[in-house]
Amino acid sequence: MAIDxxxxxxxxxxxxxxxxxxxxxxxxxxxxxxxxAKLNDLSAVPDAAYEESLHCFFEIWEQGTDFVGPGAACDKSLCKKIEKLLRENYPALKGARTLSAL
Structure with missing residues (x-):
């Protein structure tokens, strides 16, 4: 799944x-x-060339922190915060290419 x-x-x-x-x-x-916008599985760490090709990315959400999955999807506050961050940083970046989401 991805968001255009x-x-x-x-x-x-x-x-x-x-x-x-x-x-x-x-x-x-x-x-x-x-x-x-998409979620990238970090089971394999991306190389520097891949990261340079990105518009931006957010910090890593470690396994078991409930920032993804059904629990996170039901958290309206979290979804609104991520929506706001995406809107603030696309198409123009508000800050650095590596963003702290939460």
């Missing part, structure tokens, strides 16, 4: 994105250069 930040989207889409994965490994919210 160039189209209309909402906190409900963020909720669906969070619900699309399980909290059984570490994940990172990334925004690709084309405006696609």
């Amino acid at each position: 930040l160039k189209s209309e989207w909402s906190a409900a889409d963020v909720s669906a994105l969070l619900a699309s994965v399980e909290d059984d490994r570490s994940w990172r919210l990334e925004v690709l250069a084309d405006g696609t």
Whole structure:
């Protein structure tokens, strides 16, 4: 699952994105250069070239922290906060390419 930040989207889409994965490994919210927001499974660490190709990315959400999965998807406050951060940082970055989400 991914969110196209160039189209209309909402906190409900963020909720669906969070619900699309399980909290059984570490994940990172990334925004690709084309405006696609997605969760990246960090079972394999991306190389520097991959990270340079990204528009931005958020800190790693470690396994078991409940920032992804069904629990996170039901947390309206979390989804709204992520929505706000994505809107603030795409298409123009508000800060650094590595963002602290929460």
